[in-house]
Amino acid sequence: MVHIQDLPIELLRLILSFIADPEDEPFLKLPDRADQSAKAKGGNANELERDDQYDDDDADEYENLRNICLVSRRFRELAQPLLFRYFDDDGLAGDLSKTISFAKTIYRCPHLGKLVQDISILPIPFCLGGPRQLTVEDSEFFKGAIQDLQLADQEEAWISAMEKSDLGVFGALLVNKTPNLRGLHLPGGQFSMKPFTHLFSRNPSFLSDLESLWIECEDEFSGYNIASYQEFLTLPKLVFPTFENGDLLDASFPSTWAPGTLMTEQVAFHRCHIDAGSIRKFMRACKKLKSFTYQNFSLDPHDQRTPSTRATAEFNAAQAHEAALLHKNTLEHFHLEFARDPWDFENPEEYLSSRVKIGSFRDFVVLETIFLPHALLPPHPQFPRSLKTLHITDCNSSIRDLVQNIAIDCKNGLYPDFTDFKVLAIDITRPIKLSGQRIPPGKTPEQCFLSLQGLFKGTKVDFQILPYKIPDFDEYDDSDLDYEDYEEYPLGAGVPGMDRMPGLFDLIMQRALQDPDFTNLRSHAASDNSWETDDND
Secondary structure: OOOHHHOOHHHHHHHHHHHHOOOOOOOOOOOOHHHHHHOOOOOOOOOOOOOHHHOOOOOHHHHHHHHHOOOOHHHHHHHHHHHOOEEEEOOOOOOOHHHHHHHHHHHHOHHHHOOOOEEEEOOOHHHOOOOOOOOHHHHHHHHHHHHHOOOHHHHHHHHHHHHOOOHHHHHHHHHOOOOOOOEEEEEOOOOOOHHHHHHHHHOOOOOOOOOEEEEEOOHHHOOEEHHHHHHHHOOOOOOEEEEEOEEEOHHHOOOOOOOOOEOOOEEEEEOOEEEHHHHHHHHHHEOOOOEEEEEOOOOOHHHOOOOOOOOOOEOOHHHHHHHHHHHOOOOOEEEEEOOOOHHHHOOHHHHHHHOOOOOOOOOOOOOOEEEEEHHHOOOOOOOOOOOOEEEEEOOOOOOHHHHHHHHHHHHOOOOOOOOEEEEEEOOOOOOOOEOOOEOOOOOOHHHHHHHHHHHHOOOOOEEEEEEOOOOOOOOOOOOOOOHHHHOOOOEOOOOOOHHHOOOHHHHHHHHHHOOOOOOOHHHHHHOOOOOOOOOOO
């Protein structure tokens, strides 16, 4: 009879990997905060005491791996790397107890620290410092750990911060014992960077294998200085930085970010404020940039940054384009969306004409994916020959002339690999109208869309107009507004294919009634006559 432990070790590892996380993703693609509780929890059956803070409903993977460690020495050796691969403290305990407990385990058993590849510490903001104070035992334990660092005149400050349950101290102590760490997810603006700065200055190999950094930030902590993370971005393998709600200004731009010194390949800024001087310097500092995302637009009121007065203006589309040209031979993805003030919705045509337009992308060699709002595009945009995907976002007025020019370029062979063309709109009736927000006399909404889609006949382009999923402002449900969600009702999901969707007229009425462009969402939309054609049109 064959025993399970007689199976090849490679097969056992594969089996345990499914137990650890059935829907596991590469650790560099850090999960959304809502999904992080499903990741394997740090811990060990033989060397970590069972604490109450690990008793949450989402710890099934942790429990399974913990129990597997009890089966045999061989199973323990196979399960332990999976058990310690991720550590996630989502703050649900109300303080840093989970992080403190995990750090103690790593210090007691240093070999376990070598197994940790990804750390996420996101305490609930109002619980920082926590109602639960350190126990005498924990205080003495970490005091000894700090003294072992031989920090000289900084030691007293570290101990004082530790006794106040400062996240900066415990985060720095933890990552100092995880030499193979590749992904780090921290809350921005909620703790001092000094402990990390001290360790960077003392140890040249500190975090030398880190590849991904995600600084998540709630709106109440927005405005932190992105430059305070300068040592992270100068790490030799840091290629995936992401920042939320931070500021990067020319006046405080790090001198250590010299031209061609940053290994960053894919950078994302969400709800950030960056001025023109900083965007130019940052682009110069990146050695080989492949993906650039600057996304500030959102319909979600919970996903918008509180406006504030800043000394310098945000960079514009032309300045971003000029800076991106430095990477014309390597850039594959370009995503640019600025925030809009509420009054910008009242006159979309005026807003459209007032925005600085993006320049030509003809010189970009490998650029495949472009996300840009309608207001940043000129009437005849010029895209690279390598273009495959184009999403025109926040579209609130006619795109007929623009689409016709793009279609002509496609038929002339300028974009041989272009297949995915999406237009995202709050009100899907607006993009398909004629210039001046009119429709052709005698035309129906469906005919207007089909005439646009027909421009790409004979090409490989799949042209769609998609409505944003409007948040329910009365009963808000915290749903994610990703592009996949926008495609709930694709307008003309393909022709033929109109029969796969709800009645187009009903869909238009449904979206119009939810359109926040109107001053009064419900009453104004209900009386909208924009689809009527005047006799003198």
